[in-house]
Amino acid sequence: MQAATLPTPAPTPSLVAPRAGEFDARILANDPVNAEYRLMTVAVPDGSANARPGQFFQILCPHSGALQPFFRRPMSIYRIEPEAGRLSFLYKVTGTGTRTMAELDPGASINLFGPLGNGFSLPKDGAPIALLGRGVGLATMAPLVSHAREAGHAVTAILSARTPELVMSKDEFLEAGARVMTVTDSEGTSAVENVENMLHALHGEGRLGALYVCGSNRLMLAAQRVSRRLGVFGEAALEQQMACGVGMCFCCVRPFRQGDEIVHRRVCSEGPVFPLLEALEW
Amino acid sequence: MVDLSVDCGGIRLANPVMPASGTFASELAEIIALKRLGAFVTKTVTPGKRQGNPTPRVSEVPGGMLNSIGIPSKGVDAFVAETIPLYANFDVPLVVSISADTPDGFADICRRVSVPGVAAVEVNISCPNIEDDGRAFAMRPETTLAVMRKLRQATDLPLWAKLTPNTGEMPAVAEAAAAGGADALVVANTILAMSVDIRTRRASLGRVMGGLSGPAVKPIILRMAYQCVRAVDIPVIGCGGIMTAADALEYLIVGCRAVQVGTATFVHPGAMLTVIDGLEDYCRQNGIERIADLTGTLSAEAHDASLEWEAIA
Numbered sequence: 001m002q003a004a005t006l007p008t009p010a011p012t013p014s015l016v017a018p019r020a021g022e023f024d025a026r027i028l029a030n031d032p033v034n035a036e037y038r039l040m041t042v043a044v045p046d047g048s049a050n051a052r053p054g055q056f057f058q059i060l061c062p063h064s065g066a067l068q069p070f071f072r073r074p075m076s077i078y079r080i081e082p083e084a085g086r087l088s089f090l091y092k093v094t095g096t097g098t099r100t101m102a103e104l105d106p107g108a109s110i111n112l113f114g115p116l117g118n119g120f121s122l123p124k125d126g127a128p129i130a131l132l133g134r135g136v137g138l139a140t141m142a143p144l145v146s147h148a149r150e151a152g153h154a155v156t157a158i159l160s161a162r163t164p165e166l167v168m169s170k171d172e173f174l175e176a177g178a179r180v181m182t183v184t185d186s187e188g189t190s191a192v193e194n195v196e197n198m199l200h201a202l203h204g205e206g207r208l209g210a211l212y213v214c215g216s217n218r219l220m221l222a223a224q225r226v227s228r229r230l231g232v233f234g235e236a237a238l239e240q241q242m243a244c245g246v247g248m249c250f251c252c253v254r255p256f257r258q259g260d261e262i263v264h265r266r267v268c269s270e271g272p273v274f275p276l277l278e279a280l281e282w
Numbered sequence: 283m284v285d286l287s288v289d290c291g292g293i294r295l296a297n298p299v300m301p302a303s304g305t306f307a308s309e310l311a312e313i314i315a316l317k318r319l320g321a322f323v324t325k326t327v328t329p330g331k332r333q334g335n336p337t338p339r340v341s342e343v344p345g346g347m348l349n350s351i352g353i354p355s356k357g358v359d360a361f362v363a364e365t366i367p368l369y370a371n372f373d374v375p376l377v378v379s380i381s382a383d384t385p386d387g388f389a390d391i392c393r394r395v396s397v398p399g400v401a402a403v404e405v406n407i408s409c410p411n412i413e414d415d416g417r418a419f420a421m422r423p424e425t426t427l428a429v430m431r432k433l434r435q436a437t438d439l440p441l442w443a444k445l446t447p448n449t450g451e452m453p454a455v456a457e458a459a460a461a462g463g464a465d466a467l468v469v470a471n472t473i474l475a476m477s478v479d480i481r482t483r484r485a486s487l488g489r490v491m492g493g494l495s496g497p498a499v500k501p502i503i504l505r506m507a508y509q510c511v512r513a514v515d516i517p518v519i520g521c522g523g524i525m526t527a528a529d530a531l532e533y534l535i536v537g538c539r540a541v542q543v544g545t546a547t548f549v550h551p552g553a554m555l556t557v558i559d560g561l562e563d564y565c566r567q568n569g570i571e572r573i574a575d576l577t578g579t580l581s582a583e584a585h586d587a588s589l590e591w592e593a594i595a
Contacts, residue, residue: 020313022551060549070342070496072549113551243340243347244548247309248325250351251340264333264354269309 020246022113023048027106028086034166037136038102039078041088042110049082052119053143054237054273058245059089060111061097062104072113073097074242074268076140079172087112090139090168116245117272120144120212123233127209128154130202131178132195132223134161137215138169140237140272144212145176156207158183158198160190160219179207192222199226208232215239217281227276234276240267255280284565285572286558288320290540291466291517292440293375293401295320298573299530299558302521302544303379303404303444304351308368313551317372318558320540324365326379326406328355329391341486343477346496346523347545350489353381353409358394366399375401377442383412385419385429389436396437403439405430407459408446408471420446423458430462442519444468445510447499452506453513460514468519468542469507473499496545497523504532511537511578525553527560534561537578 025042033039051057058072079088093102104110123129129148133141138159148155155178161167163186173180181198183189199222202208211234213223220236227234240252247269256265256278265271286297300321307325310316335352342348355361358380369376378395380403382388392403407419407429419429420443433441443459445452447470456467472493477486485491503522510518520533521542530541546553565573 020551068342068344070345070347070549071340241338241340243349244305244551246307246313246551248305248307249340249349249548250325250334250354251337251349253334253337253339253354 020114020116021048022111024109025087025112027104027108027110029106030102030104033090033168036166037090037092037168039088039090040101040104040110041079041086042112044085044087044112046085048112048115049080049085049087051077051080051087051115051143053077053080053147054119054140055115055117056245056272057087057089057112057114058116058242059097059101060113062100062110064096064100069095069097069100071097071243072245073101074116074245076136076237076272077115078139078142078169080143090136090142092136113245117268118270120147120235120237120273122148122151122153123210125209126152128156128207129210129212130199130208131155131157132199132211132213132219133157133159134190134216134219136239137213137219137237140214141212142169142172142176145173145178149177153209154207155179156181156202158195160184160195160216162186192218195219196222196226199223200230203230203232210234211276212237213276220276220279221281224277224279235273236276236279237273238267238271238279242268244268284562284570285574286562286565288539288574288577289517290519291402291442291464293321295375295540297558297561298534298540299554299561300377300540300542301547301554302542303406305544305547308365310547310551314555317374318555319374320558321375321377321401322369322372323377323404323542324361324379326353326355326381326409327358327361327365327391327395328353328381329358329387331355331357336488338486338488341477341492343475343494343498346494346498347548348475348477348487348492348494349472350487350492352489358391362395362397366395366397370399377402377404379404379406379444381406381409383410385411385413385432388429389432392433392436392441396439400439402442402465403433403437404442404444404468405433405464406444406471408444408448418446418448420444420455420459421449421451423451423454426455426458427462430459430464434463440465442466442468444471444521445506446471447503447506447522448474453509456510456513456518460516464516466517466519466539467510467514468521469510469538470503470522473502495523497525497529499523500529500532504536507533507538508536508580524557525549527557527564530557530561531564531576534573534576535578536580539574539577
C-alpha cells in the first residue's frame with residue numbers, strides 16, 4: 001500500500017469553511033433533464049451559496065400526506081454560484097422524498113440545511129486531475145471542475161452511463177473547462193478494464209496527477225487499482241443513507257481501511273469525501 | 283421575564299430542555315447556540331470499544347424513525363480523556379449517559395465517569411442484561427432495583443435512570459428505580475418495532491428489529507411519563523416524540539420536570555431552541571412566571587364539549 005507516500009493535498013484554496021445553517025430557499029427552476037433526472041435551482045440567502053465542491057445539503061422534502069417523508073434527503077450540490085446566490089441540485093426521482101420534491105414549482109420555497117460535510121481537496125502542485133463519475137455521482141463532481149480550473153489545474157472527466165442519451169452534464173463539464181470523455185454500457189466502453197486503460201493512457205499523457213471518483217462501486221475499485229499502481233493521490237465521494245447529516249446519529253457509517261484495522265466512519269461528518277485508498281467496497 | 287429554570291434530579295437547569303442521548307454531539311456547536319440548552323446529554327458510552335450494528339441502521343416510518351445503531355462507542359477511557367473535556371468551555375451541566383451489560387459492569391463504568399466536569403450520570407438501563415438472558419434491566423422491577431443499588435454505591439453524582447417503554451410494569455419499574463437510589467427518571471427510551479420493505483421483503487433494518495421514536499410514539503410515552511409521575515416522588519424527565527413546544531408542554535403539564543428532545547433534532551437541527559422559545563412564549567401568554575409552576579397542572583375538571591369544539595373550529 002502506497003498511501004503513506006502519496007503527496008498530501010493542500011486544503012482547498014480561497015474558500016472559507018462555511019457555517020451550516022437551516023433556511024428557506026426559493027425555487028427558481030425544477031425541470032427534467034432526461035427520463036430519470038431532474039435539476040432544481042434555488043435562490044438562497046446571503047452567503048449560503050458559499051459551499052465547497054463535494055459538500056451536500058439536507059433537503060426537507062414536502063410531506064405527501066401520510067407524514068412522509070420524515071427525514072431530510074441528503075443531496076450533493078451540482079452547481080455553486082455564490083455571486084448569484086444560487087445553488088442547484090441534480091436528483092433522480094426514486095422514492096417518497098424525491099417524488100414530492102419533483103412536484104414543486106418555481107416560486108415555491110424549500111427548506112435546506114447545509115452546507116454539510118467535507119469537500120474535495122486539490123493537489124498542491126497544480127497537477128492535472130481526472131474525474132471519474134457515473135449516475136448521480138456526476139452531480140457531486142460537477143462543481144469540482146470549475147473550482148479546479150480556477151485553481152489552475154487541467155481537468156479531464158470520464159463520464160459513465162448506461163446509454164449515450166443518459167450521459168448527463170457533458171456540456172456543463174465542457175463549459176467549465178474540462179476535457180470530457182464518455183463511456184457507456186450500450187457502446188461496450190464502460191467496462192472497468194477499458195476505464196483503467198483510459199486512466200493509464202491519461203497518466204502517460206501527463207494528465208493524471210490526482211484522481212476523483214463518485215457514483216459507482218466498480219469505478220471506485222478501478223480507481224483504487226490505478227491509484228495504487230501509479231502512486232497517484234485520489235479521493236472518493238461516497239453515499240449512504242443518512243438521518244441527521246451532522247455526525248450525531250451514526251446511521252451513515254461505512255467501513256474503511258485504517259492501517260491494519262477496519263473502522264467505521266460517518267459519511268456525513270467524516271466525509272462524504274474520503275481518501276480513495278481507504279474506502280472499502282460496498 | 284419568565285423564569286425557565288428548574289431543579290431536576292440533583293441539578294439546577296437554566297431551562298427544562300435538553301437533548302436525548304444519541305441525538306447530540308459536539309458537532310452541533312457549529313450549528314446552534316449550545317449554551318442555550320438546559321443540559322447536555324452525551325451519546326451512551328460503554329466500558330469497551332464497540333463498532334455498532336450492521337447497516338441499514340435507520341429507517342423512516344410515517345411520523346417517526348426506526349433505529350438499530352447498536353451504541354458504537356470508543357470506550358470509557360477515550361471518552362473520559364477526549365469527550366468530557368470538549369464540553370468544559372460551556373457553562374451548561376453535562377450529563378453522561380452510560381451502559382454496560384452486567385450490574386457490576388454498570389457500577390464500574392459509573393465510577394469511571396464520575397469525574398470533575400460531569401454534573402449527573404444518566405444510566406441507560408434499557409439495554410440488555412447478559413446475566414438475565416438478554417432482557418433489558420428496566421423491563422422488570424427486580425433487575426431494575428438490583429442494578430440501581432449497585433450504581434448508587436458507585437457514585438455521589440446524581441443518577442438519572444433511563445427507562446424502557448418495552449415493559450408491562452412501568453409504574454413498578456419506576457418505583458424500583460427510585461427505591462434503588464435514582465435521583466430522576468428519564469421516560470423513556472425507544473419502543474421495540476420493525477418494518478419491512480415489500481419490494482425486497484427484507485426487514486428495513488440490518489438487525490431486523492429496532493427502536494421507534496419521533497412524533498408517532500408521543501401519546502404512548504406521554505402516558506408512561508404520567509404513570510411514572512404518579513408512582514414516584516423524584517422528578518420525571520419526559521422523552522418521546524417531542525417536535526414542538528406544544529409537545530413539551532404536554533409532558534410538563536402531566537407532571538414532568540424537564541424534557542428531552544431527540545429525533546426532532548435530526549429533522550430540524552434547531553428544534554431544541556425552538557422548543558425553549560415556545561415554552562417562554564406560552565408562559566408569557568398565560569401569565570406563568572415560573573415554568574416550574576406548570577409541572578403537574580393537569581386539570582381534573584370535567585370536559586366541556588361545547589368549549590372544546592369551539593376551540594378546534
